[in-house]
Amino acid sequence: MREFQVIDEVMPDVPPASPAQIAAVRARIFDTAADTGGASRQERAGRVRRGTSVRRTNHGLVAAMLAAAAVALVITIVMVAVPRPSEQPVVTSARQALDAAADRLAAQPPATGRYWRLETQERTLNKDGLGFTTEERGDEVLVIGRDGHRYTWYEAVSTTPYGAAARRAWQQAGSPKLCPARDCDPNVRFYARHQLDQVLKLADGLDLTLNELLELPQEATALRTRLLKGYPANSELSREQWLAQAGVKLVARTPATPGTRAAGYRMLAGLPGVSVIDGARDVIGRQGVIVQVPPARGVAWTQLVIDRQSGEPLAVQQVAPIPGLSQKTVWKATIITKPYWTDARPVVPPGCRSGCTGTY
Helix, strand or coil: CCCCHHHHHHCCCCCCCCHHHHHHHHHHHHHHHHCHHHCCHHHHHHHHHCCHHHHHHHHHHHHHHHHHHHHHHHHHHHHHHCCCCCCCCCCCCHHHHHHHHHHHHHCCCCCCCCEEEEEEEEEEEEECCCCCEEEEEEEEEEEEECCCEEEEEEEEEEEEECCHHHHHHHHHCCCCCCCCCCCCCHHHCEECCCCHHHCCEEECCEECCHHHHHCCCCCHHHHHHHHHCCCCCCCCCCHHHHHHHHHHHHHHHCCCCHHHHHHHHHHHHCCCCCEEEEEEECCCCCEEEEEEECCCCCCCEEEEEECCCCCCEEEEEEEECCCCCCCCEEEEEEEEEEEEEECCCCCCCCCCCCCCEEEC
């Protein structure tokens, strides 16, 4: 019997039925044929006595039923063998990856809380007085309250030689103590690096209140139009350069709503000269989508690194050629470690007084 040959002829890519599957289907069919329609013993006996024509009819019926069963088995195998479509959209380009991340971010509900708190790790490359390159690391906290209170403080964590050549030069110089670091000046362990009255200033001419920031549009074109209302006529930057500067700060260093930040991603990606790179990593190795902005001045490119899954910003990096290092060295990075809303009023570290808190 060749009823199951239909599988190979119609759908050659479907895996063949197993012997157990074939045996089970045939057993069901023969059992059904043996008692078609629930006939009585006398009716079945009469059919047998009627001879060969009945047997041929039964054989034809069995063959037809087996063929139908074979088709049903094909459908079952196909349903098992062919994977179900993924619920995630298929991403085929860097821009699609960015749009997907923006969609995930925009789907988040606006957070609640009395204070927005941003914790970052700052990394900067410097040329030490002895001639080799060092990397300074520090931790910074920024808090913006709905009640008008603002807080900020920075703590230098460490300064170390950057790269093998710098380490050799440092060792040859006698491995001197490098500052700033936690134990360099215990009297000034915490201090303010940024002016609190400037933390919601996105660019020249665009200084927002917290309420204005939270009410910004959540669509890219509308957001661009709203921001450009603050573009100063005498700006040294073009409108696009100014928008890029405002957009990066908006999405990475302010408590804007998820929808506004997602719109900011799309606005930035649509600016002239801006490129989107998928599968890249930030300075500490986290993979994401990068929105790369060309330099407005100098040679440093700005990279906004975005997490693919959550849509949250991971880091803002400044990339520039540095003598003796890679042409794409990250010479300055703000690594975003913990942005969140909370009801807990922050406590300014002891000794951090001047410029660390204020009301606006």
